Amino acid sequence: MPYKIPESVLVVIHTANLEVLLIERAGNPGFWQSVTGSLDTPDEPLSATASRELHEETGIVADGESIVLRDWHLSNVYEIYPVWRHRYAPRVTHNTEHVFSVQVPRDIPVTLAPREHVAHVWLPWMEAADRCFSPSNAEAILQLPRQLKKLAG
Template sequence: MQLAKPFKIPESVLVVIHTADLQVLLIERADHPGFWQSVTGSRESLDEPLAETARREVLEETGFAADAPGSELRDWQLANVYEIYPRWRHRYAPGVTHNTEHVFGLQVPAALAPILAPREHLSWVWLPWQEAADRCFSPSNAEAVLQLPRFSRAPMS
């Protein structure tokens, strides 16, 4: 007997992966080709710290270790509450219609080639931040990328 998959927790992270010169990594969803996004993912448990959710999702979706030398993960202290697209509501408990998304930035030392999970993502691209914002399918993702100059720091030494 197969156990039912638990419902997703309607609290997630969005991680804008970028370089010091504001190149942004976008990945294309496998379940919706043409939908480009930053790394996203839900908490696995209610007590999982959001920074740990961000580190886990970055590793799962790109193969990047957020604590690798030359990388810096920052909580931007921004949260978006948005309506979950109807096509994805079946993943959540009945009646759940909104998600709270916490925004993080991960500065990496260079435009590295990610290792994608083929069941999740088809391809990747590094783009200048304004072009990346234009390509994001999610309005909250586009807005986060547009905030990048405000939250990025000078090149790390």
């Protein structure tokens, strides 16, 4: 299997009332997160990665009309947890994560990728931030109200 590319997306899924969808990792019980995923190829557009990962992990399709991916034009660089470094080329220790969000209806069907995630939950945004295991994911959720105002203006 080829090494993962150390560039990824984070997609915060939320409702108009700022409820946030979190999904629990299959191999790590108690690890709750938003949708994440790495580029498949170095030249894959970030929006394509975000759209693909959103669909693969939740079954939600960003159609560009009723469900629109929003690029926050925000990137985080973080150290890759040692337990997952074997997935990357030797000496790769950091990942660059690009943040997106998508607003969906609360009753949208969620279909998890069973090899990746085992449960999902809708939580108020502050509670969702508290439940995330990833500091950058928690921070993105905490920024959600401000980012939505910025994107709307």
